[in-house]
Amino acid sequence: MLHRLMTNAHTLDLPRIRAITLDLDDTLWPVWPAISRAEAALAGWLAAHAPATAALFSDAQALRAIRQRMETLRPDLRHDLSALRRESIRMALAQAGDDPLLAEPAFEFFFAERQRVDLFDDALAALDFMATRWPVVAVSNGNADVHRIGIGRYFKASLSATQLGVAKPDARIFHAGAQAAGVAPGQVLHVGDDALLDARGALDAGMQAAWLNTVGADWPHEGAPPHATVPSLSALCRLLA
Structure with a gap:
């Protein structure tokens, strides 16, 4: 691992970095x-609030199964995780005979709890390091809200697949991140897990x-590996210092 880290570190073009785009889930928190x-x-x-639904879908696996069914029924929502979750709750309520209008407050309760994340130990220090040197833009396929989590001050912008209608690895979401940072794609370092x-x-x-x-893990894809492979955010900051 150390050999791979040092080898890849030599391919980073540090002077060319003018902005950082950053994944959220499993990069800043599990x-x-x-x-x-x-x-x-x-x-x-x-x-x-909906005891019939709670009884019919009494475990997380049952609710996840209905969410997977919703992905099949509503492919138009494939990039909008919030809408998928809300509509799966609505379907569960309807199947159980509860009021489907409860889907809105139920989702809002879920969504508020989803923002309660436990940051990795080195995440705040890494964010501070990066944000004091470059504009940082969040680029995520998920529905985490950096402002509700309490880390919005580190980001110039926060982009999601829901907003843009495309998800990573589509180049368009990366290019939107570069545009939000005000630089060309070739001037961006993207960081993610x-x-x-x-x-x-x-x-x-x-x-x-x-x-x-x-x-x-070994690099699983054909072609050139990433410019840097690091075991932690703190290790990345040491490479960028």
């Missing part, structure tokens, strides 16, 4: 604990890429 906590909170809300969605997508969009590879 996403599944937040989602699991939000789903548990939603189950409690349904038990209090997913080898395909983040690293490969950024490379294909003409950006430099830093892959946050916490488990020491």
